[in-house]
Amino acid sequence: MTDHILHRFDKDLEDLNTHMERMFKLVRKNIKQAMEALFSGDIALAESTIEQDKAVNALEVEVDEMARQLIVIHQPVASDLRFVFAALKIVTDLERMGDLAASIAQNVKQLGGQVPQEDFQLPLMKELVIEQLKAARNAYRERDPVKAQAVIERDRTIDEIHAANQRIMLTYMAENPSLISHCMAVANIAKVIERIGDHVTNVAEMVIYVARGHEVRHTDPGRILELLEGEDDD
Amino acid sequence: MNEASSAEPVSSADAMIGIDGLRLWYGDHEVLHGVSLGIRERHVTAFIGPSGCGKSTLLRCVNRMNDRIQGCRLEGSVMLDGTDIYAPDVDVVQLRTRVGMVFQKPNPFPKTIYENIAYAPRIHGIARNGVAMDELVENCLHRAGLWEEVKDKLQQPGTALSGGQQQRLCIARTIAVRPEVILMDEPCSALDPIATAKIEELIDELKNEFTIVIVTHNMQQAARVSDYTAFFYLGDLIEYADTSTIFTAPNKTQTEDYITGRFG
Structure with a gap:
């Protein structure tokens, strides 16, 4: 510019x-x-x-x-x-x-x-969220709305893993009551990672706002993509 | 050359003033290259753009002020409420009572404050007797937000008022003939910030009754007072949209560059 x-x-x-x-x-x-x-x-x-x-x-x-x-x-x-x-x-x-x-x-x-004795999906969630933050930073640097949309889209994966993880942990706790307090700590950390993912998504939404002026908060990622694809890049 | 934003903010059905394919020359120099836009009734429309972009020229086309300039000719049409204002049978004096104008420098008549307001209505037979005229003068001064400041000195010369008061007197004078449209050509550029704020406040009130078109170099002013903004560059309408869009997410690079101060 x-x-x-x-x-x-x-x-x-x-x-x-x-x-x-x-x-x-x-x-x-x-x-x-x-x-x-x-x-x-x-x-x-x-x-x-x-x-x-x-x-x-x-x-x-x-x-x-x-x-x-x-x-x-x-x-x-x-x-x-x-x-x-x-x-x-x-x-x-x-x-x-x-x-x-x-x-x-x-x-x-x-x-x-x-x-953590049983780390469940924590390492995977960690990898994903750190990658997400890196991708959001790149999208921010390049003011790239398409990259930002991809970040928003991928947050679903973290949410899904987190939800699946919770189900597994519940079963695990039911079967191993002695590990309940440990599992609760791990669950807490998993929730924190999932929350970090949400904040990364907020950043990505703002990148789209900076780049294109679209307000995309609370908008389905598919709809955001349609919005971005449906306009020329004047 | 440049197409205006495809999504027109004012549909032709909503337009009180319809400008279509307007080209204008001063001698051999083409100043407007085919401008089309609709201006909405009882809203404020701002024309912005760098000096020489044609915005004031276009504004003056709306009440045929350019007629007085030698060598000026135009093509295209300007419709006011469905009537072509350049049609041969149009009475220009009558047109200018429908489309009033406020200029950059306040220009009260060298007469009393009272006479500044009463002069035109008397000529046009709007108020016939003294009581009706007194009421009209008071009413116009009220609506221009000047009554409290001048009610005890109506017989003093208008030119004795401050710049901001003079400009409000000119607005009061304009509305005295009950126009439908008020054109304002940089009405605050000679005023201090407080006088400017008073005029802006007034514009906000007047738009309930009148259609206002304002030319301004002050971008923040355009953002504050207008509902729609048109950006012109070198005689072309580059972008026309609702004001919030123009100032938060304009569609055209030239608009963006101009309003963010990247031009030149």
Whole structure:
């Protein structure tokens, strides 16, 4: 896209974008680290994950302030407005993802270094959600609505695995009552991963809003695809 | 060259003013290259675009202000309520009572505040006796949001008022002849932010009674006051849509570049 006549406007938008990128990176790192701590029972790693969440929180506050300044100074419209608006929404989701990573780390501490005896589908869910976050970040970077739609579409897989997992765990708990408390902890973590997936989806929805101006929240992924395919790319 | 957005925001059935294939030349220079759009009754339509895009020229076509410019000729049609305003039998003076205009610089008559309002209605026989005229003057000043400020000095010259008050006086003068349409050519560009806000507030009220078309260089103003926005560039209508669409997700790259300040 062409530069603004006022260079300061471009610089301010770029600074905001840089902060967003930094936040994406940090949140992804924290989620990965929380998972590593979980599967290795590494309490120190869990603690450092919790500590790192403070940086995510600080970035959220910084992005909010930058967006506020941008609105006051430049009164953005059209794609600039959509970007600033989306940035404000996306940082909230990123911050929540950061909280959820810290929540997993907190669980690790509570388990006292004990690793899940039965991990059920946790490693698979972890892989999928980390991939999803990476894909959402790429869609964001490239302002690619089709890639964003694919992220939304794939969230179903995580939801399905999570639902199937819950059914398996119920059966498992019924058959092995001694493992109920352990299973509850694993179920809790699975739920957290599933929630992270939902936040990633929210980010992807905002990418479509930035790229095309479509409001696609609470819209079926198939319908979103139709919407994207049905318009020219002027 | 450029097609306007395919989804027209105002259907021809809804259009009070219908502009169709309008081309206009000043001498050999073609200023408008075949503009078509419909303007909706009792709504505010903003014309935006860089200097020289033809927006003010188009605005002036709606009450035939260009007739006075030598070497100006046009093709196409401008319909007002289904009547071609360029038809040979149209009385231009009468047309201008139906389509009033407010200019960039407030231009009150060098007369009293009262006379500024009363002058045209007297000529057109709208208020015949003194009482009716007093009522009309008061009513117009009320509707223009100026009554409280001037009620005790109606016999003072209109030119003694502040710029913002003068502009509201001009609006009061315009509505005194009961027009259907009010054209505004950058009505706030000479005013401070408070006077501007008062005019914008007034526009918001007047649209309940009148069809308003406003040319503005102030994008935020277009976003605030209008229901529909038309973006022009080099004599072409590039995009015409409801205002929220234009300012959140315009369809055309040129519109986007202009309103976001990427032009040039």
